[in-house]
Amino acid sequence: MLAQLRIRNFAVVESAELSFGPGLNVLTGETGAGKTIVMTALGLLLGERAAPEMVRAGAKEAVVEAIFELEGETAPADAADFINPENPRELIIRRVIADGGRSRLTINDSSATVGALARIGAALVQIYGQHEQQSLLQRESHLRILDRHGGLDAELEQYRSAFEHARAIRGRLDEIERRERDRADLLDVARFRVAELERAALDAGEDEKLAAERTVLANAARLAEAAALAEQALYGGEGAAVDAIALCETRLSDAAAIDPELRPTLELIAAARANLEEAARALAAYSARIEADPARLEQIDNRLQELMRVKRKYGGTIESALDALDRSRREIAELEAGEQNRAALAAELAHAVEDLANRANELSERRHRAAAELKRRIEAELRTLGMRNAIFDVRFTRIPADGAEFSTPDGVLGPAGCDAVEFLIAPNLGQPPLPLARFASGGELSRVMLAIKRVEAQRRGVATLVFDEVDAGIGGAVGEVVGRKLKELSRFHQVLCVTHLAQIAAFADEHFVVEKEERRGVTRSRVAALETSGRAGEISRMIGGSADNEKFLRAARELLDRARA
Numbered sequence: 159m160l161a162q163l164r165i166r167n168f169a170v171v172e173s174a175e176l177s178f179g180p181g182l183n184v185l186t187g188e189t190g191a192g193k194t195i196v197m198t199a200l201g202l203l204l205g206e207r208a209a210p211e212m213v214r215a216g217a218k219e220a221v222v223e224a225i226f227e228l229e230g231e232t233a234p235a236d237a238a239d240f241i242n243p244e245n246p247r248e249l250i251i252r253r254v255i256a257d258g259g260r261s262r263l264t265i266n267d268s269s270a271t272v273g274a275l276a277r278i279g280a281a282l283v284q285i286y287g288q289h290e291q292q293s294l295l296q297r298e299s300h301l302r303i304l305d306r307h308g309g310l311d312a313e314l315e316q317y318r319s320a321f322e323h324a325r326a327i328r329g330r331l332d333e334i335e336r337r338e339r340d341r342a343d344l345l346d347v348a349r350f351r352v353a354e355l356e357r358a359a360l361d362a363g364e365d366e367k368l369a370a371e372r373t374v375l376a377n378a379a380r381l382a383e384a385a386a387l388a389e390q391a392l393y394g395g396e397g398a399a400v401d402a403i404a405l406c407e408t409r410l411s412d413a414a415a416i417d418p419e420l421r422p423t424l425e426l427i428a429a430a431r432a433n434l435e436e437a438a439r440a441l442a443a444y445s446a447r448i449e450a451d452p453a454r455l456e457q458i459d460n461r462l463q464e465l466m467r468v469k470r471k472y473g474g475t476i477e478s479a480l481d482a483l484d485r486s487r488r489e490i491a492e493l494e495a496g497e498q499n500r501a502a503l504a505a506e507l508a509h510a511v512e513d514l515a516n517r518a519n520e521l522s523e524r525r526h527r528a529a530a531e532l533k534r535r536i537e538a539e540l541r542t543l544g545m546r547n548a549i550f551d552v553r554f555t556r557i558p559a560d561g562a563e564f565s566t567p568d569g570v571l572g573p574a575g576c577d578a579v580e581f582l583i584a585p586n587l588g589q590p591p592l593p594l595a596r597f598a599s600g601g602e603l604s605r606v607m608l609a610i611k612r613v614e615a616q617r618r619g620v621a622t623l624v625f626d627e628v629d630a631g632i633g634g635a636v637g638e639v640v641g642r643k644l645k646e647l648s649r650f651h652q653v654l655c656v657t658h659l660a661q662i663a664a665f666a667d668e669h670f671v672v673e674k675e676e677r678r679g680v681t682r683s684r685v686a687a688l689e690t691s692g693r694a695g696e697i698s699r700m701i702g703g704s705a706d707n708e709k710f711l712r713a714a715r716e717l718l719d720r721a722r723a
Contacts, residue, residue: 159178159180159226159227159621159622159652160178160200160224160225160226160282160283160622160652160654161177161178161225161226161227162175162176162177162178162223162224162225163175163176163178163196163199163200163203163222163223163224164176164221164222164223164224165195165196165199165221165222165685166220166221166222167213167214167217167219167220167221168195168199168212168213168214168220168221168222168255169192169195169198169211169212169214169220169683170192170195170214170674170681170682170683171192171195171196171199171214171682171683171684171685172214172682172684174196174683174684174685176196176670176685176687177668177687178652178654178668179652179667179668180648180652180667181645181648181649181652181653181667181668182644182645182647182648182653182655182665182666182667182668183652183653183654183655183666183667183668183669183670184654184655184656184657184662184663184665184666184668184669184670185654185655185656185657185670185671185672185685186656186657186658186663186669186670186671186672186696186700187671187672187673187674188673188674189658190674191672191673191674191683192672192674192683192685193627193656193672195683196656196672196685197285197624197626197656198212199222200222200224200283200285200624201285202222202253202255203222203223203224203251203253203275203279204275204276204279204280204282204283204285205272205273205275205276205277205278205279205280206276207272208253208255208259208261209255209259210255210257210258210259212255213255213256213257217257218256218257219254219255219256219257220254220255221252221253221254221255222252222253223250223251223252223253224250224251224252225248225249225250226248226249226250226251226282227247227248228246228247228248228249234277234278234281234282235281236274236277236278236281237249237265237278237281239268240265240266240268240270240278241266242266248266249265249266249278249282250264250265250266250267251263251264251265251275251278251279252264252265263275265278281620282620282621282622283620283621283622283623283624284620284622284623284624285624285626286607286611286623286624286625286626294581294594294603294606294607294610295594295595295603296595297578297579297580297581297593297595300552300579300580300581301574301577301578301579303581303610303614304525304528304529304532304552304579305525305528305574306614307528307531307532307613307614308524308525308527308528308531308532309528310521310524310525310528313517313520313521313524314521314574314575316517317514317517317518317521317574317575318573318574320510320513320514320517321514321563321571321573323510324507324510324511324513324514324564325563327503327506327507327510328507328564330503331500331503331504331507334499334500334503335500337493338500341493344489344493345490345493345494348486348489348490348493349490351482351483351486352483352486352487352490354468355468355472355479355480355482355483355486356483358464358465358468358479360465360468360476360479360480360483361476362476362477362480363476364465364476365462365465365466365469365476368458368461368462368465369462371458372455372458372459372462374448375450375451375454375455375458376455378448378449378450378451379450381444381448382444382445382448382449385441385442385444385445385448386441386442386445388441389438389441389442389445392434392435392437392438392441393434393435393438393439393442394438394442399434400431400434400435400438403427403430403431403434404431406427407424407427407428407431410423410424410427411424511564511566511571512566514564514571515564515566515568515571515576517575518571518575518576519568519576521575521576521577522554522575522576522577525554525575525577525579526554529552529554529579532550532552532613533550533551533552535613536550536606536609536610536613537549537550539608539609539612539613539643540605540606540609542639542643543605543608543609543636543639543640543643544605544635544636544639545585545602545605547585547586547587548583548584548585548586549582549583549584549591550581550582550583550591550606550609551581551582551583551584551591552579552580552581552582553579553580553581553582554577554578554579555577555578555580556569556570556576556577556578557569557570557571557572557575557576557577557578558570558578580593581593581594581606582594583602583606585602594606604629604632604640605632605636605640608625608640608643608644611623611625612643612647620651621651621652622651622652622653622654623647623651623652623653623654624653624654624655624656625644625653625654625655625656625657626656627656627657627658629657629658629659629662632659634661635661637659637660637661637662638661638662638664638717638720640659640661640662641659641661641662641663641664641665641721642665642721644662644665645665645721648667658700659700660697660700660701660714660717661717663693663696663697663700664697664714664717664718664720664721665721666693668687669687669688669693669696670685670686670687670688671685671686671688671696672684672685673685673686693714693718694711694714694715694718695711695714697714697717697718698710698711698713698714701713701714701717
């Protein structure tokens with residue numbers, strides 16, 4: 159549950175700290191006092207986006223922080239990386255908004271993303287505001303509500319996976335059919351590429367080998383001259399190195415016969431002479447072999463030009479050109495076998511759509527069963543909310559053809575199945591059920607939404623439920639009934655409620671009041687927890703009097719007494 163909410167320099171709130179209890183927590187105050195700001199601060203801690211104007215004028219940054227106690231609850235899966243082993247039942251979420259609009263977010267002092275916070279927040283708190291009532295007027299939301307009530311998340315996810323599979327097959331089939339329409343042109347292009355690349359007779363690394371050979375041919379005279387001069391210096395010329403070493407070897411042989419210690423040195427000299435002789439023979443052969451060959455040089459230049467043209471056209475390297483050749487050969491094979499592939503994919507698509515239709519029918523059957531239960535439970539809730547003869551119904555139709563992607567003999571299929579769902583209500587006896595948007599008043603809509611959320615909350619494991627001014631259009635005895643329902647709901651969930659109705663506020667376990675004050679030309683909002691003795695005065699104000707008007711104070715005390723009864 160939400161244990162504490164701390165706010166500093168946020169909008170017109172200079173500083174506030176709210177300690178919530180496990181039951182029904184109520185937030186009241188004059189219109190414009192700042193109740194919305196408190197809800198906005200809470201929304202930031204549940205993953206909503208920050209804005210620069212949230213920072214209080216004159217302050218460098220705004221800070222909002224919440225402490226969630228997880229005692230008796232399972233920590234959200236997305237919060238696992240942030241849990242402190244020393245205190246695994248507590249989450250501290252903190253957001254700091256700089257005056258330039260940048261924000262910092264930590265969970266248990268570890269940096270986090272807004273996306274991660276939104277997932278964690280959705281598992282901790284569910285907020286129901288006036289926009290929720292408006293969503294009830296949009297029939298697109300009705301299917302989502304029904305699916306949530308029926309616990310169909312897993313089945314819907316499986317259906318969507320099958321839907322994406324069928325969509326992928328159809329995409330491949332569309333591509334083949336498109337290619338079939340252009341088959342002759344595509345085949346001509348692919349065959350031209352293959353012919354051109356096969357004529358080029360490419361060999362990986364050929365350009366590097368030819369470039370090296372060209373460098374040698376272009377410098378043949380210099381290379382031959384260098385080899386001949388080196389051979390003369392080693393062996394063939396006057397004072398050659400081999401002759402000098404041979405003389406050293408002869409003289410040292412006599413000395414080694416006298417002193418064996420010289421034999422290793424003699425062996426080194428003999429080896430050096432043999433190596434120099436071998437080098438001289440190699441140089442002589444190289445000099446005799448290398449010669450200028452203008453014809454070969456021209457041939458290499460022509461080949462390198464051809465290779466450069468091919469490389470430029472097909473990716474920049476011989477390897478990329480060879481890859482293009484392989485791809486073109488495969489493309490020709492696929493195009494020539496296109497009819498077989500098209501037939502196979504058409505059969506695969508038919509099978510996938512059949513499977514999708516079966517899943518859609520199973521999903522629809524589950525939805526019809528869930529709708530019957532939802533109807534029964536909503537009507538029961540509405541009776542306790544003062545709509546004793548109300549009829550709530552769920553009307554099923556097939557989705558329209560323009561919203562579908564696949565057609566079957568039984569109808570069309572869309573991303574969520576084959577069903578279009580709309581909620582109907584007849585608030586009074588003798589009236590036919592009509593769509594909510596056409597019939598329900600503001601008060602009736604508030605009660606329908608509260609009934610739906612009560613039923614939904616009993617199914618979902620969210621610990622904290624927030625109702626933000628959902629009492630629009632109701633009052634009097636109905637307001638007291640709604641307050642009692644919220645009180646009952648707080649036995650199973652922590653409930654936070656922003657309200658203008660004294661009849662609801664009277665049921666609070668913890669009552670907070672938001673007040674606006676002006677000091678030295680600056681407007682501030684402050685939040686205070688009311689003691690038991692102070693609650694009658696605030697409820698008196700909400701009824702329409704003042705905190706010291708005895709008539710309204712008596713009425714406030716009566717409301718409090720009835721709420722405690």
